[in-house]
Structure formats: C-alpha cells, structure tokens
Amino acid sequence: MRLFPQSLRWRLSAVIAVVSAVVAVALSLLVRTEFSRVQLADARRVQDERIQLVVRDYGLTGRAALGSELDSDRVPGPLRDAVRGGRRATYLERGRDGAWIWAAAETSGHVLSLRTSYRDRDAALAQLDNVLIIGSSGVLALGSVLGVVLGGRLSRRLRRAAVAARRVAEGDARTSVGDTIGARPRDETTELAQAVDAMAAALRERLVAEQRVTADIAHELRTPVTGLVTAAELLPPSRPAELVRDRVRVLRSLVEDILEVARLDTAAERAELVELSLADFVRRRVPPVVPSAEVLVLAAAQARTDPRRLERVLVNLLLNAERHGAPPVTVEVDGLTLRVRDHGPGFAEDLLRDGPSRFRTASSDRGGGHGLGLTIALAQAKVLGATLELANAEDGGALATLSLPAEPAD
Known part of the structure; x- marks a missing residue:
C-alpha cells in the first residue's frame, strides 16, 4: 500500500x-x-x-x-x-x-x-x-491552494512534455517538446524540453543518415545480385551449381528485404485498401507457405486492408514460425484478429522486452536468420494501422497476434 x-x-x-x-x-x-x-x-x-x-x-x-x-x-x-x-x-x-x-x-x-x-x-x-x-x-x-496551483501547473507541463516525448519516440518528426509545453515560464522544464528536442534532432539526423546508407548499399547490391542470379541460372546442372543458386537466392532475398526496410523507414508508405474476407484470404495464403499449418476460423469478418501488405505480414510470421519454431503451426482467424503460433522454444525475453531488431535473431534456440522478417512484419502492420504483438504461449511456443483496425487509418 x-x-x-x-x-x-x-x-x-x-x-x-x-x-x-x-x-x-x-x-x-x-x-x-x-x-x-x-x-x-x-x-x-x-x-x-x-x-x-x-x-x-x-x-x-x-x-x-x-x-x-x-x-x-x-x-x-x-x-x-x-x-x-x-x-x-x-x-x-x-x-x-x-x-x-x-x-x-x-x-x-x-x-x-x-x-x-x-x-x-x-x-x-x-x-x-x-x-x-x-x-x-x-x-x-x-499555502495548500498555492501548492496545488503551482504543483498542478508544473505537473501539467511535465505531462505534456512526456506525451510529446513519446510521440517523438514513436517517430512523429513534427512534434516538438518545447513547442508543446510553451516557452513561458522559462524554468527547468523548458530547459529539459529544449534538451530533449536537441537530442531527438541529433538522433533523427543520425537515423536518416544510417537509413540512407542502408538504402544506397542495397541499391548498389541489387544490380550485381541480379547479374549473379542470371549467371547462376546458366550454370550446367550439378551439385555445386545448385548450391550456388541457393546462396544467390538467399542473397537476393536479403537485398530485397533490406530495400523494403529502407522504404518502410521513410514512413512514406501508404496502404491501398480494399474490402476482403479475412478468413478466405488466410485459407488461400497459408498452404503455399506452410502446407502443414492448420487454419482455424473462430469468427469470420470483412476487413478493409491492403492485401499485399497483409500477405507480407502473414508470410513473414509463418516463415518465422516454420524456421525458428516447431510444428504444429496454427493460424487462428478471430474476427479482425490473426494469431500465428508454433510449439518451439518461444521468443527470447529480450525480444519480447525490446521488440524485433534488424539483423538480430530472436534467440539461438530458434535458429539462424537476419532478424528482418519480424522487423518487416511489424513495420507493414504499422502501415496498415494494425498492431502486432509478440508473446509466448502459456504451454510453450511463440505466439504472434495481428489485430486489424475496424476503421483503417487514411
């Protein structure tokens, strides 16, 4: 108490x-x-x-x-x-x-x-x-009234600063903590807001520079990788040629993923919304990716979303479950909610705490990888206005829950 x-x-x-x-x-x-x-x-x-x-x-x-x-x-x-x-x-x-x-x-x-x-x-x-x-x-x-008035004013300024700082942390570049709380009175709260704005601006510049470098590298790699794919296809049938084609395909997939992450980082992506039956959509998309996965429809619903981006999220979650988890893999459709679950070791605690991070796999127990699949799924879900939550099931295994909005963002 x-x-x-x-x-x-x-x-x-x-x-x-x-x-x-x-x-x-x-x-x-x-x-x-x-x-x-x-x-x-x-x-x-x-x-x-x-x-x-x-x-x-x-x-x-x-x-x-x-x-x-x-x-x-x-x-x-x-x-x-x-x-x-x-x-x-x-x-x-x-x-x-x-x-x-x-x-x-x-x-x-x-x-x-x-x-x-x-x-x-x-x-x-x-x-x-x-x-x-x-x-x-x-x-x-x-004195009590004066304390309430002064404390309330300071508390309101700090709360507004906290709300603005959270918006900045979520990627809202238009929000300024200093402008949110106002320049008067000029006290420690104002100095704190200016320091937060300066730090956010420095981090934003650094992030933009890193995103630009990542995108430039991916673009530069795309042309030679395409040439490698073409050259690999021309190799005569043999075991070495098959290994080369496999590694080239992995490299091409990695470059495409990096380019997609770079595009999503710009926050300029917009969803192209159409009306679709979520249950039918999932029934058609799951078998080609993971044939052994089981689809359960608890409640059917019509969703207004972007099919291409939704498929990208669903495929990445399925591939993550298949590669890093263990069968059986199940996909549940419950209204506007999708749940993808495997029965492997589950997500690592640091991933659940900090969220997916590019070029970092969930855990050594869940196999190798570049850590881009969940990062892309999370970014695409954000474009759709949906929420993607990662958790571990009570009886073991990883559980990813995608909740589509009832009213999509414009």
Whole structure:
C-alpha cells in the first residue's frame, strides 16, 4: 500500500502545506509567547507601582489603602519569602478561583499585600489564541491552494512534455517538446524540453543518415545480385551449381528485404485498401507457405486492408514460425484478429522486452536468420494501422497476434 502520493503535483502540494503549517505554528507560538511576556511584565509593573503607593500611604496614615491587606495569611509563600528584608516583589498565582497578580512589600515588620485579578489579561490572551488559530488555518489553506496551483501547473507541463516525448519516440518528426509545453515560464522544464528536442534532432539526423546508407548499399547490391542470379541460372546442372543458386537466392532475398526496410523507414508508405474476407484470404495464403499449418476460423469478418501488405505480414510470421519454431503451426482467424503460433522454444525475453531488431535473431534456440522478417512484419502492420504483438504461449511456443483496425487509418 502506498503511504505517500506518487504524483509530483501532490508531493509539492504536501510539502508546501507542511512548510506553511510549520511556519504558521512557529510564528503563532512566538507571537503568543511574546504577548504573554509583555502582558505579564506590564501587570507586574502596574502592581509594583500600586504597592509603592500603598507603602507610602501606610507610612503616612498607618492604614492599608487601595484594597491592600496587612499581614494577610492569603499571601503566597514564595511571595512572602521574596519580600523578607524590606523588599518588594510581585507574583502571579493561578488557582481554582482563577489567576491573580500579587504585589507585596515588607515595612516596619509587617507585610502589605495587594491582589488584582488577572482574568482580563487571560481573556485577552485567549482572544489572541483564537486569532492565531484562525490566522494559522488561513495560512495553511492558502499555502495548500498555492501548492496545488503551482504543483498542478508544473505537473501539467511535465505531462505534456512526456506525451510529446513519446510521440517523438514513436517517430512523429513534427512534434516538438518545447513547442508543446510553451516557452513561458522559462524554468527547468523548458530547459529539459529544449534538451530533449536537441537530442531527438541529433538522433533523427543520425537515423536518416544510417537509413540512407542502408538504402544506397542495397541499391548498389541489387544490380550485381541480379547479374549473379542470371549467371547462376546458366550454370550446367550439378551439385555445386545448385548450391550456388541457393546462396544467390538467399542473397537476393536479403537485398530485397533490406530495400523494403529502407522504404518502410521513410514512413512514406501508404496502404491501398480494399474490402476482403479475412478468413478466405488466410485459407488461400497459408498452404503455399506452410502446407502443414492448420487454419482455424473462430469468427469470420470483412476487413478493409491492403492485401499485399497483409500477405507480407502473414508470410513473414509463418516463415518465422516454420524456421525458428516447431510444428504444429496454427493460424487462428478471430474476427479482425490473426494469431500465428508454433510449439518451439518461444521468443527470447529480450525480444519480447525490446521488440524485433534488424539483423538480430530472436534467440539461438530458434535458429539462424537476419532478424528482418519480424522487423518487416511489424513495420507493414504499422502501415496498415494494425498492431502486432509478440508473446509466448502459456504451454510453450511463440505466439504472434495481428489485430486489424475496424476503421483503417487514411
């Protein structure tokens, strides 16, 4: 169970609220302590002035004036001890009958004492407490609101930056993180967005350069490979000639795959959509590729898609299952969803985690290859607006699921 909110917005709001509460409480305690001290000092001063008048009047008349008492037994013990030796003193007494401010002085062996209620000053302190509580609550509420506003603004900018960064990662060259979040205010978020845009631009330039080199190499190889194919066909029948023809065919297939990947990398490919029965399409295309594969139609549906690209995806998945998996190979048609499954060792964990990568095979257990088949299938599926998911079946084997869109992208 999470004890603290994970959102930056609420974390920032909580920090500002806690800081506001600590500051408000500290200031309130400081104000209350100082007010209480000043109030008590003032009461002592007034009471001391009054006892001086009482002592002066007692010396002239011999009577205790201003409500004072002579040798009263109610004088607190600490005060009585403090005035011994002819001194004056004040004392704050709190008891069941309330708070009292005392003043006493010793004269001619007698103790003159004066007592005044401290209730009014306590009431003023209570009023101050109420004001401080209300003020502290207001500060806490204002701090919380300010935290929510500031945190929400920062969180929204970061979320927009994250969404834009994901679009850039998906290949959207028109998206700019800086433009998405705006240039104001110019803070750390803006600097982060500019850094991400600069990194994306550098990576994009490098990727374009690599794609151009790959395409140029494939184009340059196409002509000599075509010549090799023609020359191989002219060789007289023999075992060496058969091996040469086989290797030339593999080389030609590799060059064609590289050219196809180069075309798909440009993101300029567009699907030519037609209406077709997906079940009939699969029944016709599977046997020529993998005759032993079993086709299961769970639910038939009409699909609007590009037959050539769909066939390319299906053939690559079938060839991958046949070459790198183990029989039986099954193809399921479930509405607009195709599932191609084998019963081999399954896909490697790094392929499932990172996705297909060109010139890297799924795993050593699944045989050799150039790693282009799944890469092309994934790219062609993207052109179709479909999703291709790779997984391992619970009871073993590789499982590829192609989901065609109900409404194809234009």
